[in-house]
Amino acid sequence: MKRTLLNLMMLLAASQAGAVVTDKMIHDDANTPDDVLTWGLGTQGQRFSTLTGINEGNVNRLAPVWAMSFGGEKQRGQESQPLVHNGKMFVTASYSRLFALDAKTGKKLWKYEHRLPEGIMPCCDVVNRGAALYGNLVIFGTLDAQLVALNQDTGKVVWREKIDDYQAGYSYTAAPLVVDGMVITGNSGGEFGVVGRVDARDAKTGKLLWTRPTVEGHMGYKDGKENGITGTPGATWPGETWKTGGASTWLGGSYDPQTGLTYIGTSNPGPWNSHVRKGDNLYSASTLALDVKTGKIVWHYQSTPNDGWDFDGVNEFITFDMDGKRVGAKADRNGFFYVMDAANGKLLNAFPFVKKITWATDIDLKTGRPNFVAENRPGDPTAQDADGKKGKSVFAAPGFLGGKNQMPMAYSPKTGLFYVPTNEWGMEIWNEPITYKKGAAYLGAGFTIKPLFDDHIGALRAIDPKTGKVAWEVKNEAPLWGGVLVAGDLVFWGTPEGYLKAADAKSGKVVWQFQTGSGVVAPPITWTQDGEQFLSVVSGWGGAVPLWGGEVAKKVNFLEQGGSVWTFKVMQ
Numbered sequence: 001m002k003r004t005l006l007n008l009m010m011l012l013a014a015s016q017a018g019a020v021v022t023d024k025m026i027h028d029d030a031n032t033p034d035d036v037l038t039w040g041l042g043t044q045g046q047r048f049s050t051l052t053g054i055n056e057g058n059v060n061r062l063a064p065v066w067a068m069s070f071g072g073e074k075q076r077g078q079e080s081q082p083l084v085h086n087g088k089m090f091v092t093a094s095y096s097r098l099f100a101l102d103a104k105t106g107k108k109l110w111k112y113e114h115r116l117p118e119g120i121m122p123c124c125d126v127v128n129r130g131a132a133l134y135g136n137l138v139i140f141g142t143l144d145a146q147l148v149a150l151n152q153d154t155g156k157v158v159w160r161e162k163i164d165d166y167q168a169g170y171s172y173t174a175a176p177l178v179v180d181g182m183v184i185t186g187n188s189g190g191e192f193g194v195v196g197r198v199d200a201r202d203a204k205t206g207k208l209l210w211t212r213p214t215v216e217g218h219m220g221y222k223d224g225k226e227n228g229i230t231g232t233p234g235a236t237w238p239g240e241t242w243k244t245g246g247a248s249t250w251l252g253g254s255y256d257p258q259t260g261l262t263y264i265g266t267s268n269p270g271p272w273n274s275h276v277r278k279g280d281n282l283y284s285a286s287t288l289a290l291d292v293k294t295g296k297i298v299w300h301y302q303s304t305p306n307d308g309w310d311f312d313g314v315n316e317f318i319t320f321d322m323d324g325k326r327v328g329a330k331a332d333r334n335g336f337f338y339v340m341d342a343a344n345g346k347l348l349n350a351f352p353f354v355k356k357i358t359w360a361t362d363i364d365l366k367t368g369r370p371n372f373v374a375e376n377r378p379g380d381p382t383a384q385d386a387d388g389k390k391g392k393s394v395f396a397a398p399g400f401l402g403g404k405n406q407m408p409m410a411y412s413p414k415t416g417l418f419y420v421p422t423n424e425w426g427m428e429i430w431n432e433p434i435t436y437k438k439g440a441a442y443l444g445a446g447f448t449i450k451p452l453f454d455d456h457i458g459a460l461r462a463i464d465p466k467t468g469k470v471a472w473e474v475k476n477e478a479p480l481w482g483g484v485l486v487a488g489d490l491v492f493w494g495t496p497e498g499y500l501k502a503a504d505a506k507s508g509k510v511v512w513q514f515q516t517g518s519g520v521v522a523p524p525i526t527w528t529q530d531g532e533q534f535l536s537v538v539s540g541w542g543g544a545v546p547l548w549g550g551e552v553a554k555k556v557n558f559l560e561q562g563g564s565v566w567t568f569k570v571m572q
């Protein structure tokens with residue numbers, strides 16, 4: 001009896017302090033600057049904050065308040081976006097670690113280190129991009145493809161669920177998305193012939209509610225019952241190729257309460273060698289809109305049909321208002337920027353956001369299909385003029401690391417511009433014969449990434465989604481790999497050279513920078529606490545570039561690894 005009363009009192013105190021994260025709070029996250037409850041500062045993913053406490057008049061006094069090291073011997077890429085709630089910061093780190101910190105002082109409250117088995121197979125470094133909050137839980141995915149929910153106060157495991165078999169190449173790196181009490185996740189493993197999927201679980205218990213495969217021909221399930229096959233079996237995949245079709249959903253999704261749809265992108269089809277799977281290969285390299293209630297695909301848009309360049313279409317789909325309509329935008333890895341009707345997927349606009357694109361001339365706005373440059377498709381190793389071991393090599397741009405990769409862009413309703421972290425690079429690419437083997441890389445391609453320009457690879461570009469015009473750009477020598485934040489009239493982003501930078505959102509004039517001691521490959525956040533505006537970013541060089549970057553990797557191998565969170569405010 002005593003205990004029940006105590007529990008009740010604790011619950012009451014907790015709810016008075018706003019400790020419990022509700023659906024409404026997640027729904028309103030973009031408009032509540034005193035917390036950051038979601039990846040993207042709102043489920044729409046705009047990464048826009050109305051806060052103007054840090055502005056051009058005082059940004060020269062923006063200085064670190066605290067820094068906290070993830071420590072240990074484990075460093076490598078740190079791609080995490082922190083969350084802030086109830087005075088606590090929740091931040092994930094490489095090797096599936098999660099830290100809870102006092103958001104004002106950086107004092108460590110607890111940490112969770114996931115016990116990883118031997119033989120995990122993350123394609124592109126041991127990264128994690130962030131957690132999700134619900135109730136009194138903090139939920140994140142791990143490199144051995146599990147989903148773990150921890151008590152926000154103690155760090156104790158409340159539930160743990162397996163997403164899939166890590167020995168078959170599945171892993172998990174994205175921040176989960178919470179919608180109406182459901183935790184929605186994708187999966188990673190597009191380079192291992194996995195089958196992409198979107199799962200919805202009860203956020204409180206981890207119980208699976210529905211699952212939707214993203215490769216045509218696979219059965220979906222809801223409440224343990226069959227819920228319809230994805231697509232039309234055999235329509236866009238020859239033979240048995242759909243069984244190892246890739247289309248992994250490794251960057252997670254966004255959600256728009258106005259449409260009731262969750263938007264999630266899919267990776268390359270498997271294998272990379274496109275000649276063994278002639279056809280569009282739905283729903284790889286696509287944007288999918290799913291009804292969160294039914295777990296069914298409401299619309300899809302495939303940006304790269306029969307992809308042969310590893311142009312994962314996973315990039316975030318950000319919803320916003322344009323010309324009185326709810327639309328969404330995506331800067332695709334294939335170099336084109338797309339604007340679509342958020343409700344039905346109708347293509348409204350498509351234009352290049354990088355300078356060199358060789359695989360297609362443009363996107364036909366009527367059909368929504370790219371006009372391919374046939375001779376830029378890497379050749380078939382079994383073609384008559386090939387030797388059976390290596391197909392014709394081509395120089396393709398963008399390179400497979402993309403015009404944009406995992407680093408999220410931001411949108412400002414004030415300027416009407418998207419702030420896109422872009423990269424200019426190309427690749428030599430050729431195909432090789434390949435057979436599927438569980439847990440082995442399933443590429444059937446060789447490649448080397450090359451820079452296109454002497455003075456820069458990266459460029460932060462402010463892009464008008466109506467016209468495709470670049471309002472301004474700030475070039476960067478190394479490839480950009482962190483994300484972007486717009487706070488009031490300032491744009492913040494990090495560079496592999498270690499800087500966190502701020503520029504005027506209208507002009508692009510760089511007004512501030514700070515050296516964090518290692519490369520920044522993560523998106524910044526901002527929030528207010530006790531009347532002061534804070535800004536945080538994770539620093540720690542790594543990710544796909546040093547692992548896969550060919551000649552580019554050689555250019556950036558002087559950069560040092562790290563692992564820390566920096567928090568800033570304006571000093572008086």
Ligand SMILES: [Ca+2]
Nearest residue numbers: 029032035036
């Ligand atoms: Ca908020």
Ligand SMILES: [Ca+2]
Nearest residue numbers: 190268310312
């Ligand atoms: Ca890929």
